[in-house]
Amino acid sequence: xxxxxxxxxxxxxxxxxxxxxxxxxxxxxxxxxxxxxxxxxxxxxxxxxxxxxxxxxxxxxxxxxxxxxxxxxxxxxxxxxxxxxxxxxxxxxxxxxxxxxxxxxxxxxxxxxxxxxxxxxxxxxxxxxxxxxxxxxxxxxxxxxxxxxxxxxxxxxxxxxxxxxxxxxxxxxxxxxxxxxxxxxxxxxxxxxxxxxxxxxxxxxxxxxxxxxxxxxxxxxxxxxxxxxxxxxxxxxxxxxxxxxxxxxxxxxxxxxxxxxxxxxxxxxxxxxxxxxxxxxxxxxxxxxxxxxxxxxxxxxxxxxxxxxxxxxxxxxxxxxxxxxxxxxxxxxxxxxxxxxxxxxxxxxxxxxxxxxxxxxxxxxxxxxxxxxxxxxxxxxxxxxxxxxxxxxxxxxxxxxxxxxxxxxxxxxxxxxxxxxxxxxxxxxxxxxxxxxxxxxxxxxxxxxxxxxxxxxxxxxxxxxxxxxxxxxxxxxxxxxxxxxxxxxxxxxxxxxxxxxxxxxxxxxxxxxxxxxxxxxxxxxxxxxxxxxxxxxxxxxxxxxxxxxxxxxxxxxxxxxxxxxxxxxxxxxxxxxxxxxxxxxxxxxxxxxxxxxxxxxxxxxxxxxxxxxxxxxxxxxxxxxxxxxxxxxxxxxxxxxxxxxxxxxxxxxxxxxxxxxxxxxxxxxxxxxxxxxxxxxxxxxxxxxxxxxxx
Numbered sequence: 001x002x003x004x005x006x007x008x009x010x011x012x013x014x015x016x017x018x019x020x021x022x023x024x025x026x027x028x029x030x031x032x033x034x035x036x037x038x039x040x041x042x043x044x045x046x047x048x049x050x051x052x053x054x055x056x057x058x059x060x061x062x063x064x065x066x067x068x069x070x071x072x073x074x075x076x077x078x079x080x081x082x083x084x085x086x087x088x089x090x091x092x093x094x095x096x097x098x099x100x101x102x103x104x105x106x107x108x109x110x111x112x113x114x115x116x117x118x119x120x121x122x123x124x125x126x127x128x129x130x131x132x133x134x135x136x137x138x139x140x141x142x143x144x145x146x147x148x149x150x151x152x153x154x155x156x157x158x159x160x161x162x163x164x165x166x167x168x169x170x171x172x173x174x175x176x177x178x179x180x181x182x183x184x185x186x187x188x189x190x191x192x193x194x195x196x197x198x199x200x201x202x203x204x205x206x207x208x209x210x211x212x213x214x215x216x217x218x219x220x221x222x223x224x225x226x227x228x229x230x231x232x233x234x235x236x237x238x239x240x241x242x243x244x245x246x247x248x249x250x251x252x253x254x255x256x257x258x259x260x261x262x263x264x265x266x267x268x269x270x271x272x273x274x275x276x277x278x279x280x281x282x283x284x285x286x287x288x289x290x291x292x293x294x295x296x297x298x299x300x301x302x303x304x305x306x307x308x309x310x311x312x313x314x315x316x317x318x319x320x321x322x323x324x325x326x327x328x329x330x331x332x333x334x335x336x337x338x339x340x341x342x343x344x345x346x347x348x349x350x351x352x353x354x355x356x357x358x359x360x361x362x363x364x365x366x367x368x369x370x371x372x373x374x375x376x377x378x379x380x381x382x383x384x385x386x387x388x389x390x391x392x393x394x395x396x397x398x399x400x401x402x403x404x405x406x407x408x409x410x411x412x413x414x415x416x417x418x419x420x421x422x423x424x425x426x427x428x429x430x431x432x433x434x435x436x437x438x439x440x441x442x443x444x445x446x447x448x449x450x451x452x453x454x455x456x457x458x459x460x461x462x463x464x465x466x467x468x469x470x471x472x473x474x475x476x477x478x479x480x481x482x483x484x485x486x487x488x489x490x491x492x493x494x495x496x497x498x499x500x501x502x503x504x505x506x507x508x509x510x511x512x513x514x515x516x517x518x519x520x521x522x523x524x525x526x527x528x529x530x531x532x533x534x535x536x537x538x539x540x541x542x543x544x545x546x547x548x549x550x551x552x553x554x555x556x557x558x559x560x561x562x563x564x565x566x567x568x569x570x571x572x573x574x575x576x577x578x579x580x581x582x583x584x585x586x587x588x589x590x591x592x593x594x595x596x597x598x599x600x601x602x603x604x605x606x607x608x609x610x611x612x613x614x615x616x617x618x619x620x621x622x623x624x625x626x627x628x629x630x631x632x633x634x635x636x637x638x639x640x641x642x643x644x645x646x647x648x649x650x651x652x653x654x655x656x657x658x659x660x661x662x663x664x665x666x667x668x669x670x671x672x673x674x675x676x677x678x679x680x681x682x683x684x685x686x687x688x689x690x691x692x693x694x695x
Contacts (some may be wrong), residue, residue, distance in 0.1 A: 010030075011058075012025050012026055012028075012029050012062075015055040015058055025055045025059035028049070028059045028062050028063060032066045032067075037094055037095070037096045040070075040092065040093050040094070041091070041092045042091050043090050044075075044087055044089050045088055045089075045090060046086070046087055046088075047085075049088065050088060050297040050299070050444075051296045051297070051298075051444040057295055060297060061295060063090070064189055064295060065100040067093060067094055069090065069196060069198050070093055070198070070199065070257065070260045071089075071091040071198060071257040071260055072090055072091070072199075072201070072297075072299060073091075073202075074088055074200075074299060076203055076204075078209050078213065078216065079203070079209075091257050091260075103119060103120055103192065104188055106119050107119070107187055107188045108184070110126060111180065114146070116139060119191050122194055122195065125187075125190070127139045128190075128194065129190045132190070133186070133190070133288040133289050134289075135158075136153075141153055145160070159289055159290075162291035162454070162458070163179050163291045165291060166290075166292055167291065182291075182292065185293050186288050186293050189293070189295060190288060193282040193283045193286060194281075197260075197265045197281060197282065198279070198280050198281075198285065199265070199278075199279055200279070200299055201257075203276065204276065211240075211553070212240050213229075213241065214228060214229055214235050214237075214238030214239025215227060215229060215239065230525050231525040233527070240252060240253055240272070241254060242254035250267075250269075251270050251272055251273065256273075256277055265279045271530070274530075285297050285299065286298075287452070287455070292454075296444055298444060300441050300442075305437060305438030307429060307462060307695070309462030309464075310695065311463055312462070312463055313460040313461060313462050313463060314461055314463055315459070316413075316456070316457050316461055317457035319421050320415055320416060321414050322412070322457070323369060323370060323411065323412040324381075325370065325405070325406040325409065325412070326339065326367070326370055326405050326407060326408060336359055336360070336361055337360065337362055337403045337404065337405050338358070338404045338405075339360050339405050340378060340396075340406045340407065344394075345378075352378070352395070352396065352397070367403070367405060370406065371403060371405060372396045372398075372405060372406065373396070374396065374398065374399050375395070375397075375423035376395075377394070377396070377412070377414075377423065377426065378393065378394050378395075378411075378412055379392070379411045379413055379430075379451070380392045380409060381409065381410060381411045381451040382449065390439055390450070390451050391438070391439025392434055393427060393431050393434060395427045413426075413430070420463070421461075421463070421469070422470060425470075425472055428687065432687075432691060433459060435684060438459070464695065472690055472691065472694050475690045476690055480683075482679060482683075483679065486676040486679040486680050489672065489673075493669045494673070496669055497666050497670075498621065500662055501617050501621050501662075502623070505652050507652070508652040508654045509653075510650040510651060510652055511651065511652075511653045512647065512648065513603075513647055513649040513650070513651055514648065516606050517647070518605075518606060519604045520573075520643035520646055520647060521601065521602040521604060522598055522600075523564055523596035523597045523600045523601075524560050524563070525598040526555060527555070528554060528597070529554055529556075530554070532553075533555070533561070534555055534561050534593050534594060534595055535553070535554050535594045535595075536552070536553050536555050536595055536596070537572065537586075537594050537596045538600070539577050539581055539600065542585065546586055547572075547588055549591065549592070555595065560595060561593075563595075565594075566588045566595060567590075568588070569587065569588070569590070570587075570596075571586075571587055571588075571602070571603045571605060571615055572587075572596055572602055573601040573641075573646060574599060575601050575642060575643070575646070576639065576640040577599060577639070578638065578639065582628065582632055583625050583628035583629070583641060585616045585619040585620045587616040601643055601646060603615070603646070610659070611656065614660075617666065619651070631645060
């Protein structure tokens with residue numbers, strides 16, 4: 001008879017919530033039950049297993065105590081068609097139960113006799129733990145803490161202060177009991193994890209992820225299902241995940257997992273996979289320097305950023321208050337307000353974009369503590385899908401009478417005492433911390449990221465005198481004024497170019513593009529790599545009428561290079577992808593040898609009738625883009641304008657001499673735009689120089 005599993009079969013059963021939405025945690029415990037000593041497993045789980053609290057923390061305990069983690073593969077929402085859930089694959093080897101039981105007993109003994117003997121094959125493991133976690137103290141200092149005889153060095157240590165804040169105990173005895181038990185848990189898991197390395201595989205994001213997987217899903221009618229990313233090839237040929245014929249193909253990620261199971265963590269990673277594969281110490285993936293220990297496993301590479309300064313410092317949470325953002329309310333007395341979301345956090349040197357601000361009705365009780373005031377700093381704390389998003393800070397610089405608040409993806413930082421800290425100075429420091437990558441090791445989650453608030457609140461803020469802070473702010477404001485003026489000039493220059501192009505729509509007859517080009521030509525669908533001989537221009541490289549030479553992929557295929565080689569002044573049209581990208585046009589000016597991908601169409605225009613620069617600007621004009629939106633074919637996530645449709649476009653075509661005059665004016669303006677953009681690009685470094693000069 002079939003067996004039904006119940007609460008008596010799982011230690012974790014009673015930790016499930018009423019709707020049992022965390023059922024995947026039982027898979028972890030079932031894996032423990034099924035595997036014999038030395039048995040191996042690959043388990044696909046939601047990425048929440050690595051970071052969520054509650055039953056997830058207990059599931060991580062099982063993983064850390066009863067398994068060696070060989071590898072973790074992060075998979076995004078493009079991996080499985082039926083769900084948008086981000087997942088991880090954990091590759092595990094079962095430990096002997098007595099290994100973890102005996103180690104726990106050994107750790108217990110240390111808290112009785114304080115003898116730092118070899119444990120789990122590690123010589124002096126407690127000294128290693130103290131050195132790794134308790135910065136600037138010795139094992140002797142640490143033992144005074146455990147004996148409750150801590151000296152001033154311990155009493156002033158950030159971790160001890162964190163314990164004092166975190167532990168809610170009725171008596172001093174309860175406080176010390178909780179602290180000691182937490183330190184036991186930390187030390188035990190540190191010693192378990194210390195010898196382990198983990199192969200960390202990241203598929204990348206968006207198009208990079210699809211290239212790594214080697215396939216994509218389609219909802220288009222008649223083409224539903226999974227497809228290789230390159231026409232004429234199989235998924236096995238396209239994917240970088242595995243080779244189904246051999247275990248040791250260095251161009252496939254599975255090879256490095258296979259080698260890790262045999263203890264090989266040192267084989268060089270193939271050039272094409274260096275952005276996807278790393279080997280990480282397990283202790284560096286766990287967070288030990290907090291006032292609690294939830295055993296979160298972070299896949300962010302650790303990089304501790306410290307702001308160097310000659311001035312005294314204070315922790316951020318000693319200087320400010322934090323307030324999380326609003327969830328939409330539907331009860332009580334409502335008021336309409338403007339609400340800033342993380343979509344308003346443009347990468348704009350720490351300034352808000354006030355475009356596209358949502359308005360919502362909010363319960364006044366919720367709003368009372370969440371109104372924004374001039375000088376408030378808004379922190380993006382969650383919801384981002386890219387590593388460089390979480391931790392952005394923007395300054396709220398509105399002084400009008402409208403009411404603004406902020407969404408639940410954000411947190412407000414407000415200075416407690418402006419006689420001690422200038423809010424604009426603090427914003428400059430936090431922005432520097434973000435730009436230098438300080439928030440990367442403070443991120444939890446896989447793609448849907450959250451900020452580790454305990455870690456963020458402990459950032460050390462240098463505190464020069466208020467007059468020096470004001471001097472810093474004044475010099476930065478001068479730079480910002482220059483930056484704003486440069487942006488305004490760029491906006492005016494772009495409008496001037498667009499007005500020139502728009503004038504031709506009313507002055508000249510609209511003609512079929514197809515009458516003025518020899519043909520249109522689709523690009524290559526051949527496989528491209530991170531390294532190679534010649535770059536392959538893709539849709540993402542078409543920016544504002546130009547070619548963006550960042551985020552490139554390459555090919556070394558000589559036949560493809562010959563067939564799809566770009567010529568100077570080629571006009572490239574983006575024929576497919578999301579609706580906002582379709583129809584964008586770029587002009588290749590021969591900057592370097594390149595070929596073009598199948599997402600793009602090369603327009604082979606008649607050189608005696610059309611100027612390529614004029615053609616590119618006309619096709620990028622709002623009038624023609626809007627026409628494209630009206631005629632393009634659309635599926636769920638994709639739109640398409642094929643070559644036949646493109647040739648049916650009607651565009652204004654003045655005589656070639658008139659086109660050339662317009663282009664000459666445009667090129668003068670483009671020089672001015674480039675000069676203004678150079679000023680903007682230099683601003684982060686100039687602001688950093690101001691901080692360095694005074695700090």
